[in-house]
Amino acid sequence: MNRYLELQLVEQAIITLAAMILVTSFALLGQSRVVATIRTFAWQGWLLALTTALVAWDIGHPHLYLSAFLTAILKGVLIPWLLTRQARQLGILRAVDSIVRPGITLLIAGALVVFCYGVALPIGQLVEGVTRDVVAISLANVMLGMFMLVIRRTAVTQVVGFMAMENGIFFAAVAATQGMPMVVELGVAFDVLVAVVLFGVIFFHIRDSIESLDVDALNRLSEVEK
Amino acid sequence: MVDLVNVLEWVFALLQMALFVVAAPLFTAWIKRVKCWLQNRRSPPLSQPYRDLRRLFSKQVLLAHTASPLFRTAPYLVFGTTVIAAAVVPLIALELPTARIADAIVLVGLFGLGRFFLALAGLDVGTTFGGMGASREMTVGALAEPAMLMVIFALAMGAASTNLSTVIHSMLAQGLALRPSLLFAFLALLLVGIAETGRVPVDNPATHLELTMIHEAMILEYTGRQLALMEWAAQLKLMIYGVLVCNLFFPWGIAQTLDPASLLIAGGLLSVKLIILGAVLAVAEGLVAKMRFFKVPVFLAVAFTLALVGMLSFVMLESAS
Numbered sequence: 001m002n003r004y005l006e007l008q009l010v011e012q013a014i015i016t017l018a019a020m021i022l023v024t025s026f027a028l029l030g031q032s033r034v035v036a037t038i039r040t041f042a043w044q045g046w047l048l049a050l051t052t053a054l055v056a057w058d059i060g061h062p063h064l065y066l067s068a069f070l071t072a073i074l075k076g077v078l079i080p081w082l083l084t085r086q087a088r089q090l091g092i093l094r095a096v097d098s099i100v101r102p103g104i105t106l107l108i109a110g111a112l113v114v115f116c117y118g119v120a121l122p123i124g125q126l127v128e129g130v131t132r133d134v135v136a137i138s139l140a141n142v143m144l145g146m147f148m149l150v151i152r153r154t155a156v157t158q159v160v161g162f163m164a165m166e167n168g169i170f171f172a173a174v175a176a177t178q179g180m181p182m183v184v185e186l187g188v189a190f191d192v193l194v195a196v197v198l199f200g201v202i203f204f205h206i207r208d209s210i211e212s213l214d215v216d217a218l219n220r221l222s223e224v225e226k
Numbered sequence: 227m228v229d230l231v232n233v234l235e236w237v238f239a240l241l242q243m244a245l246f247v248v249a250a251p252l253f254t255a256w257i258k259r260v261k262c263w264l265q266n267r268r269s270p271p272l273s274q275p276y277r278d279l280r281r282l283f284s285k286q287v288l289l290a291h292t293a294s295p296l297f298r299t300a301p302y303l304v305f306g307t308t309v310i311a312a313a314v315v316p317l318i319a320l321e322l323p324t325a326r327i328a329d330a331i332v333l334v335g336l337f338g339l340g341r342f343f344l345a346l347a348g349l350d351v352g353t354t355f356g357g358m359g360a361s362r363e364m365t366v367g368a369l370a371e372p373a374m375l376m377v378i379f380a381l382a383m384g385a386a387s388t389n390l391s392t393v394i395h396s397m398l399a400q401g402l403a404l405r406p407s408l409l410f411a412f413l414a415l416l417l418v419g420i421a422e423t424g425r426v427p428v429d430n431p432a433t434h435l436e437l438t439m440i441h442e443a444m445i446l447e448y449t450g451r452q453l454a455l456m457e458w459a460a461q462l463k464l465m466i467y468g469v470l471v472c473n474l475f476f477p478w479g480i481a482q483t484l485d486p487a488s489l490l491i492a493g494g495l496l497s498v499k500l501i502i503l504g505a506v507l508a509v510a511e512g513l514v515a516k517m518r519f520f521k522v523p524v525f526l527a528v529a530f531t532l533a534l535v536g537m538l539s540f541v542m543l544e545s546a547s
Contacts, residue, residue, distance in 0.1 A: 004543070012405070015406060015544075016406045016409060019406030019539040019543060023531075023535050026535060030531070110534055113538050136542050
């Protein structure tokens with residue numbers, strides 16, 4: 001507590017923004033409309049970019065500014081725009097992907113965060129600087145993204161969960177090791193972009209073959225039921 | 227000498243409680259005035275709630291044939307618990323003896339007790355509206371209470387105490403700091419306060435004619451001074467939540483000693499804070515529409531999640547020594 005109060009304002013801002021990213025992860029779990037989910041994902045991207053830029057300013061690593069810029073463009077603008085466009089073409093932009101048992105989902109999500117805190121405690125000890133405590137948050141973002149992949153039923157929101165997981169991994173890299181090497185970062189950024197385009201193709205294939213984007217329909221063999 | 231100081235403190239604590247009770251209708255009137263300005267209407271004078279209360283106190287009390295003694299005593303119990311709750315909350319001075327008799331968890335308990343009798347009174351006469359209102363009130367209450375307790379835990383962990391005076395003290399001692407736990411607890415308390423005091427997205431305090439009303443439905447059978455007490459208790463509850471928001475998160479200026487100068491400054495600053503808060507609340511109420519009742523659990527789940535994340539972020543991010 002006392003150590004926290006002695007931090008500079010920038011460092012307090014980094015930690016507050018990290019906590020806000022965690023809130024957006026919870027919000028992603030709770031959003032039922034497709035368009036709202038994508039919008040929340042865009043917010044998470046902007047917060048992540050802002051956090052990265054502040055970390056860059058705080059520890060003086062100029063190459064992190066480039067990462068922040070890439071994050072803002074890719075995850076704040078381009079990917080949400082692509083997903084929105086695909087969802088509109090599929091006619092499911094305003095569709096509802098309702099959450100089954102929201103109360104239990106919330107409790108499991110809280111338990112996951114506590115679990116990540118326990119796991120990340122020894123990792124944090126190895127990290128220098130302000131981002132030491134943020135490692136647990138970034139790990140929690142990865143877990144919450146994965147949890148979203150598990151509980152969502154339509155393909156579009158699952159892709160958003162996948163992207164949120166990628167956000168968590170990127171955040172962990174920024175928090176634990178002050179960012180990845182530039183080559184890796186550029187590679188991952190373009191991989192993610194290509195992934196979204198490919199997912200778009202797969203959406204249409206899924207819809208053509210099972211006439212729905214609800215992946216629960218993939219559990220049944222249509223020939224047997226007919 | 228020690229006894230005299232003690233007696234003075236008690237006298238002052240009672241005066242502060244009285245100020246709380248007397249000022250409550252004024253806060254409601256102020257919110258109403260700002261709402262009227264926003265809607266291009268002429269607002270009633272700020273003294274209107276007082277006139278209403280005086281008129282109701284002088285009117286005859288009519289009771290339904292089916293009313294039991296519980297129905298008659300409920301207004302006094304509801305008003306009494308709310309006044310005790312007001313005594314616990316520091317208004318303009320810290321470290322008063324009334325603040326030491328109960329902590330924030332008891333405060334939530336007092337609200338719960340008041341709500342219990344309010345709901346029973348709604349059910350007692352046996353009208354449809356009363357039963358519906360009571361059922362809705364308990365639904366909202368059952369979801370708002372855990373969220374409120376989470377807010378209190380998030381604050382109490384930072385101050386290592388659940389006593390409101392101690393929490394405010396530690397808030398004053400830390401100076402200006404950007405703490406995620408405080409940010410989320412603040413947002414959660416705003417949402418819980420809106421739900422608990424029956425403001426717009428959850429309940430509409432200005433209607434008697436809608437099927438969606440909650441608080442008004444329960445007190446529909448009351449007349450005269452009993453209705454006055456019920457209304458006054460509701461206004462007092464709104465004021466308590468307003469003061470909690472102001473004093474817990476923006477405590478600067480609150481009097482830490484009992485000399486007249488600092489008390490005056492504290493009173494003036496608190497009025498400014500409450501005026502701003504009331505205006506913000508009125509603007510927010512103008513911007514949102516009343517939500518369907520089945521959306522209220524989602525609204526309160528957001529509050530609970532925010533408070534939960536606030537508590538988690540205190541443990542994860544701020545507690546390292």
